[in-house]
Amino acid sequence: MVNQKKILEINELETSFFSDDGKIAAVDHVNFDLHEGEILAIVGESGCGKSVTSLSIMGLVPSPPGKITNGEILLQGKDISKFSEKEMRKIRGNDIAMIFQEPMTSLNPLFTIGNQISEAILIHNKSWSKKQVRERAVEMLRLVGLPRAEELLNEYPHQLSGGMRQRVMIAMALVCNPKVLIADEPTTALDVTIQAQILKLIRELNDKFNTAVLMITHDLGVVAETCQRVIVMYAGQVVEEATVQEIFKNPKHPYTKGLIQSVPDMRYKKESLYSIPGNVPKPGSVKVGCRFAQRCEFATDRCLTENPALYELSSSHKSRCFLVEEEGGSVNGKESLVESK
Incomplete structure (x- = not known):
């Protein structure tokens, strides 16, 4: 990745939560880079700061009680950690998108799949006609390997299987061709067969669009199969960073x-x-x-x-x-x- 351009730079990132006990840093001066076309993993046990790191990048840390208290998040050289909510809405989905852990809680049960994908398109393409939006939605559903795409637009999340809902989430995340895709435990609660299909799909889309992927996971099998570099986090800090080959052949940190x-x-x-x-x-x-x-x-x-x-x-x-x-x-x-x- 030496010759690849840096698309995302995290410099001394500190995200803290404030309570009666004072300031608590859940992400403590974290540094890493993500390059164009790269799949980078962040691994660690629950509570190590992986998801808070991804939410910080997306500007979705609940405030209060959370807040970015130090550092920079540079997306193509611009520090988006200082952006207002209005500015972040232009970035989310368009330049940087996220696949959340559980699609059933991320998809709105009251709206059809077509409504939700259309909304993701229209936020950044207000001049598009209904026909253009529908064609793009069908195209994305087909791209992620879903059959009878046109019929699915009229169905609700509860009518789909877990694997199908996760594919819909990936379609929504990629519908505006973002430069960075954050996948937060994208295969949680899926059986091993569907998990393998979702990981294969992410790799194929990464190859096709040269999208940089930040993979948040606790599963080292996912890392070995999908990623090029690994960041190991523990208690809010980066404790090891290396290529996948180095991590598995010559790990250095006891954790x-x-x-x-x-x-x-x-x-x-x-x-x-x-x-x-x-x-x-x-x-x-x-x-x-x-x-x-x-x-x-x-x-x-x-x-x-x-x-x-x-x-x-x-x-x-x-x-x-x-x-x-x-x-x-x-x-x-x-x-x-x-x-x-």
């Missing part, structure tokens, strides 16, 4: 290693499946030290008193762990003072 060990392997018989001990800490509960230290088998006294930086092993691989520093990792291009072993 990433734990996630990979937790994936069932049909080649070997095991009495019990590995699981990372403990739970993701509540946002804001870890005031000092590494946020993974309480669950990490390699933790030292230093991990409990000092927060590790995001060390660079190479131009494509970073890890937030002191073990990487001992291997000669660097911070911001500066070599570690610790000699490489």
Whole structure:
């Protein structure tokens, strides 16, 4: 992706929620880039900040109590984190679109599929005639592999299967040819056969339109099958970033290693499946030290008193762990003072 143009840049993004206990950062100074035509995954357990990151990009963080409190979200060089709601409405669906986790709660049960796709078109193409809108809606339904597209326009969400509803959501998201598509757990609650079809469809549409895709998931199988690069998040921070090959062949952060060990392997018989001990800490509960230290088998006294930086092993691989520093990792291009072993 070195030669590809950056379409989305996230710089020091902090999204906080305010309560009686004060400010709590759910996304804590996150940095990453998304390139044209790339499929980038953000993985991690529930509560690690994946969905809040995607909602921040879309300008959909509920306010109050949530608010972007620091950083930039650059879409083709423009900082959309400073845009007003009126300006964001012009961006959503047109330049950047999102597929939400559960299509049954995202589609309005009171309106037909045709009504909802037409609305997505007309928001950004007010001069289009009814015939143009209908033709575009039928074209998109066919593009995502739905049969009898013209009949589906007159049906309601409850008349469709889960896989069909998810395809409708993808059609709605792509109807205005956005430059960036955010897929937030797009295969949740779908059976494995439909999941494979949806992932294949996303890859095909990515190839056809060169749309950059940000895939939010907790499923490493989805990552291996679909994505080129991976960002691993834990407790609101990026703890590892690498290509898919590097993540699976040479993971560096203990949390990433734990996630990979937790994936069932049909080649070997095991009495019990590995699981990372403990739970993701509540946002804001870890005031000092590494946020993974309480669950990490390699933790030292230093991990409990000092927060590790995001060390660079190479131009494509970073890890937030002191073990990487001992291997000669660097911070911001500066070599570690610790000699490489």
